[in-house]
Amino acid sequence: MEKTSQLTNQLEHTLGDAASATPDRIRRAPKVLLHDHLDGGLRPETIIELAQAVGYDNLPETDPKRLAAWFRDAADAPAKEGGAGLVRYLETFTHTCAVMQTRDALYRVAAECAEDLAADGVVYAEIRYAPEQHLEAGLTLEEVVEAVNEGFREGERRALAAGHRIRVGALLTAMRHAARSQEIAELANRYRDLGVVGFDIAGAEAGFPPTRHLDAFEYLKRENNHFTIHAGEAFGLPSIWQAIQWCGADRLGHGVRLIDDIHVSQDGSVKLGRLASYVRDKRIPLEMCPTSNLQTGAADSYHEHPIGLLRRLHFRVTVNTDNRLMSGTTLSQEFGYLVDAFGYTLDDLLWFTVNAMKSAFIPFDERLAMINDVIKPGYAELKAEWLFRPATGQPGVASGSAAERD
Numbered sequence: 001m002e003k004t005s006q007l008t009n010q011l012e013h014t015l016g017d018a019a020s021a022t023p024d025r026i027r028r029a030p031k032v033l034l035h036d037h038l039d040g041g042l043r044p045e046t047i048i049e050l051a052q053a054v055g056y057d058n059l060p061e062t063d064p065k066r067l068a069a070w071f072r073d074a075a076d077a078p079a080k081e082g083g084a085g086l087v088r089y090l091e092t093f094t095h096t097c098a099v100m101q102t103r104d105a106l107y108r109v110a111a112e113c114a115e116d117l118a119a120d121g122v123v124y125a126e127i128r129y130a131p132e133q134h135l136e137a138g139l140t141l142e143e144v145v146e147a148v149n150e151g152f153r154e155g156e157r158r159a160l161a162a163g164h165r166i167r168v169g170a171l172l173t174a175m176r177h178a179a180r181s182q183e184i185a186e187l188a189n190r191y192r193d194l195g196v197v198g199f200d201i202a203g204a205e206a207g208f209p210p211t212r213h214l215d216a217f218e219y220l221k222r223e224n225n226h227f228t229i230h231a232g233e234a235f236g237l238p239s240i241w242q243a244i245q246w247c248g249a250d251r252l253g254h255g256v257r258l259i260d261d262i263h264v265s266q267d268g269s270v271k272l273g274r275l276a277s278y279v280r281d282k283r284i285p286l287e288m289c290p291t292s293n294l295q296t297g298a299a300d301s302y303h304e305h306p307i308g309l310l311r312r313l314h315f316r317v318t319v320n321t322d323n324r325l326m327s328g329t330t331l332s333q334e335f336g337y338l339v340d341a342f343g344y345t346l347d348d349l350l351w352f353t354v355n356a357m358k359s360a361f362i363p364f365d366e367r368l369a370m371i372n373d374v375i376k377p378g379y380a381e382l383k384a385e386w387l388f389r390p391a392t393g394q395p396g397v398a399s400g401s402a403a404e405r406d
């Protein structure tokens, strides 16, 4: 009896090791990214070089390390300083967009984006950007989309040459405060199956409800196209409700405020409101971005981030980066923060990753193939590594001494 329980303990310990999510394993695990902004993920060196090339001399720093720190600090400002901090946060995108106005710059930024994600173990990504923000030097909307698409293809090729496989799709974003959403929706439809996989709407939530852009959403639905809406980050439940029930969003960007519709009693029992229930019942994907949410003040700490509860309640939660430059992060780091906060294992990471792949905007058969042929085998391989660990001479299931004992 005692021997059996000893063996069980040993087995649990070993299986625990097999599934433990160390930083190295997180990086090597196949990952899927659904919410990442092209103008929020540039390499600091690239910003400096592009600024020199186009004669843009408003950068706050010209040393890559100091520039990276400036971006991170400016993005921290909203949580630290409130409304005044938001101005500083928005300034970050003024600089990145300023250097992304030519075909060559867009091509380079898109190629490096794909390369960087692939090096971080991302196997599938949907990267979003607003074409209307890249017209200052005379490019047309179509030229912007084509430059970014070609950049992504080049990045995929470079990644493959470096031993990483990645597939990148584009989401075209319309700005909430502007009036071009119908035009951008039509653009997304025209480039469908040509590198663009869907549509998004972003920008300040307060004062600019998604219903302002109903024509664009209704058009996309008539065209059987896909879209996601930034909602429920700074603004509460009405924004989420409108995005889903009025606009018909396929996914929610952030959606952290959904937590306001979930009541947790002192005894730990949980009651979902009608909207939260609907989101869970309909398996509506939530594109959560932990570090970004901390920076904008949508959550106070990783430990208190709603993702912990939402994962426990089996919402269709996905983990994302939002703006890698401004948050000084990678998808692996975001997973690392969650592993530290909630004790997640590789099994949890696999769950988040399969959730994300199921929620992607590419066709069902291709999503399924990514899950069965890339993601699941990748995690299985990581978990199997303990079988081939070199013997340490210490007691343990895989060591010679344990094998002799058995």
Ligand SMILES: [Zn+2]
Pocket: 035, 037, 202, 230, 253, 322
């Ligand atoms: Zn975003």
